[in-house]
Amino acid sequence: MAAITEEVAVRARSHGAMRTRQRLNLVIFMGPAAIIVALFFALPVLVDIFIAFTDLGRTLQISEFSLKNFDRAFTGDSRLPKVLFLTAIYVFGTLAFFNVTFGLILALTTTALPDKAGGFFRTIWLLPRMSPSVVYIVLWTWSVHSGDSSLVNQVVMNLFGVEKPLDLLLDAPVVLIILANGFIGASFGMIILTSAVRGIPEHLFFAAKADGAGYFSIVRHITMPALRWPLTYIAIWQTLSLVVSFEYILLLTGGGPFQDTTVFALYIYRRAFQSGQYGYGAAMALFLIIPGIIFALSAWRFTNMQKMMQEPRIEVH
Amino acid sequence: MVAITAQEVPGSQSHWDDLAAKARTRRRTGLVLIYGFLIAASIPIITAYFWLVTLSFSARLDDINTEVLWPSIFILVPSLVAIWVWAMVARTRTQAFIGWGIICLATVVIYWWLLGDELHTNNYRFLFNRDFNAENKSIVAAEDRLGFSATAFPSVWTAALNSLFIAILSTIIVTTVASLSAYYISRFQFPLRVSMLRSLLVLHAFPSMTLIIPMFLVLWYIGLLDTLWGVMLVLVGFELPFAIFIMKGFFDAVPWEIEMSAIVDGATRRQAFVRVVLPHVVHGLIAISVFTFIRGWEEYIFMFTFLINNNHWTMSLFMFFTIQENSLGIDFGLVSAVAVFYVFPAFVLYAFAQKYLLQMSVGGVKG
Numbered sequence: 001m002a003a004i005t006e007e008v009a010v011r012a013r014s015h016g017a018m019r020t021r022q023r024l025n026l027v028i029f030m031g032p033a034a035i036i037v038a039l040f041f042a043l044p045v046l047v048d049i050f051i052a053f054t055d056l057g058r059t060l061q062i063s064e065f066s067l068k069n070f071d072r073a074f075t076g077d078s079r080l081p082k083v084l085f086l087t088a089i090y091v092f093g094t095l096a097f098f099n100v101t102f103g104l105i106l107a108l109t110t111t112a113l114p115d116k117a118g119g120f121f122r123t124i125w126l127l128p129r130m131s132p133s134v135v136y137i138v139l140w141t142w143s144v145h146s147g148d149s150s151l152v153n154q155v156v157m158n159l160f161g162v163e164k165p166l167d168l169l170l171d172a173p174v175v176l177i178i179l180a181n182g183f184i185g186a187s188f189g190m191i192i193l194t195s196a197v198r199g200i201p202e203h204l205f206f207a208a209k210a211d212g213a214g215y216f217s218i219v220r221h222i223t224m225p226a227l228r229w230p231l232t233y234i235a236i237w238q239t240l241s242l243v244v245s246f247e248y249i250l251l252l253t254g255g256g257p258f259q260d261t262t263v264f265a266l267y268i269y270r271r272a273f274q275s276g277q278y279g280y281g282a283a284m285a286l287f288l289i290i291p292g293i294i295f296a297l298s299a300w301r302f303t304n305m306q307k308m309m310q311e312p313r314i315e316v317h
Numbered sequence: 318m319v320a321i322t323a324q325e326v327p328g329s330q331s332h333w334d335d336l337a338a339k340a341r342t343r344r345r346t347g348l349v350l351i352y353g354f355l356i357a358a359s360i361p362i363i364t365a366y367f368w369l370v371t372l373s374f375s376a377r378l379d380d381i382n383t384e385v386l387w388p389s390i391f392i393l394v395p396s397l398v399a400i401w402v403w404a405m406v407a408r409t410r411t412q413a414f415i416g417w418g419i420i421c422l423a424t425v426v427i428y429w430w431l432l433g434d435e436l437h438t439n440n441y442r443f444l445f446n447r448d449f450n451a452e453n454k455s456i457v458a459a460e461d462r463l464g465f466s467a468t469a470f471p472s473v474w475t476a477a478l479n480s481l482f483i484a485i486l487s488t489i490i491v492t493t494v495a496s497l498s499a500y501y502i503s504r505f506q507f508p509l510r511v512s513m514l515r516s517l518l519v520l521h522a523f524p525s526m527t528l529i530i531p532m533f534l535v536l537w538y539i540g541l542l543d544t545l546w547g548v549m550l551v552l553v554g555f556e557l558p559f560a561i562f563i564m565k566g567f568f569d570a571v572p573w574e575i576e577m578s579a580i581v582d583g584a585t586r587r588q589a590f591v592r593v594v595l596p597h598v599v600h601g602l603i604a605i606s607v608f609t610f611i612r613g614w615e616e617y618i619f620m621f622t623f624l625i626n627n628n629h630w631t632m633s634l635f636m637f638f639t640i641q642e643n644s645l646g647i648d649f650g651l652v653s654a655v656a657v658f659y660v661f662p663a664f665v666l667y668a669f670a671q672k673y674l675l676q677m678s679v680g681g682v683k684g
Contacts, residue, residue: 022507025501025586025587026501028497028587029497029498029500029505030497030498030501030502030513032493032494032497032498033497033498033561034498036494036550036553036554036557037520037554037557039535039550039554040525040528040532040550040551040553040554040555040557041520041525041528041558043531044531044535045531047531047534048530048531051530051531051534060534060537106355106358109351109355112347112348112351113348113351113352113355117352121359124359125362126667127366127664128362130663130664130667131366131615131660131663131664132615132632132633132636132659132660132663133615133617133633134617134636134659135369135636135656135659135660138369138636138640138652138656139366139368139369141640142368143365143368145381147380147381149381149383150381151364151365151368151383151386154383154387240524241524244524244526244527245524246526247617247618250618251637265527268530269529269530272529272530272533273530273533273622278530278533285527285530288524288527289527289528292523292524293523295524296519296521296522296523297519299518299519299521299522311506312504312505314504314573314577314580314586315506316580316585
């Protein structure tokens, strides 16, 4: 009898020890990440929602709570329609020409070459993505500056016989920001699609060739159907990242000349940090944060959850 | 009707040969077209980066110019073509190397003869000379405009060290924290595991750039605004979900058996993690540390926004302010040299880590 109670006690103790160890493990392994995520995701989102209802300005002091910011965004801001229109053009232009189309072309052409040659061209197209944004934009500014010694002007004047040097920054700033973002965006599609093309079983290509299919019908009937899902993924993901990012535009044109290249994200940034209207900026940022959260929630659909959720096979802690 | 066999048709063998030749021609034309397209598409990028390099070695620079660029291209492109042709023509390895040696030597000689006077390495003096500020035209110009004293504008090394501080520290923190929690999520049974995984997915897809305004205010409240630590922590925070996600993919791929055998041999889970599992995910660790390091080294927007008083110079800010004086007065050679110095570590790291980064997109995101 005594032995049994003793054993029960020992078991209870070891059970208790295991619980403690389990909790300790949770703290050790998950604690740091949880703190960082709480500080840098949860807290900012809450702060943003809070600030959106205040008139926080340059002095960083709050004097009233109201819906004025939203009122202003929906009815009172005469610049906003133009900004949104520009954003639509910019996002659609970059996406349609570069991130999807050119990315696809690069993936298809580089995978048609021998591995080394294809890799070489892919590396070249990765250079803009690999270089620091400041350096990348310095290259753009110098290439298109208005003097006749800039790279673009040298080419158009000597090869195409244009008489006067072009000033693209002043005359075609929207084209310029689309190009600058597109050269970087194309490589994202290129990489995802290259691995998608590589993932197509090789025997399909052999079978098609044996049946007499040419290059274009192979692309049309074998490659493209396999790329449908990656293409959707690229389009959605890149739309979101184009809508929210403004780094290259800020560096290249600063939103100018006048307001000509101020896209929505940059408009928010300038309102907050250049005009000091943090409250208004935060309210407008909500219109980016909420779609961001919705998109992020839909990221489940892109992932094979079943595979991600495999059950642990060891129960010891 | 007599059955016609292949032999009886006159010239049937050559008919097949014709077809084969045609197919070969078509394949070759296709390849040539693809090569032509890719070369044409890559020319702008190569030219621009090559231009940066030539500028950084140019001696005469009152304006951004292409005086060195075009002659260099006219010399280097033919010699590259010659090397390529010789690689096809040469029959033995020795022959190939001898031919390449001659071509390279000829190129160097011609290059030196035509462009030797235009080139120098003086633009890179900032690497050795800490006090180049006074003679640096762009900095003097910036001083007039912004009211900095020339000494407030730091040497490149100060900026590089600050950038290194941010990059290295954030790399260490991200790698440590990410591998701990990725391992826990991947391998442990705990309450709310599934919802933890879900929120990880959500966080990793969330565009952190939208949080820049509240982040600014949070940093201000906790007193880290305008400090390197603040920027570093923000980078850590925004990079972490991605890193956890990637690392989880790598941990998922480690076979359970080795961990089980470690535990059967008497190790605790923590010991098994450190001694048995971690060595299996070294590639993942390399991938995320390279990623985080480069992110920290190249970061511009958070530094520009959160380091408001120009007390702390990082490489991106240094670059940005040296070119701000956009028209006259820039020492373009110097700026290009700084740019080359700034780009170099990132390119080297990418080249070194390429195969690990590729594993990441294969093993991580798809998992």
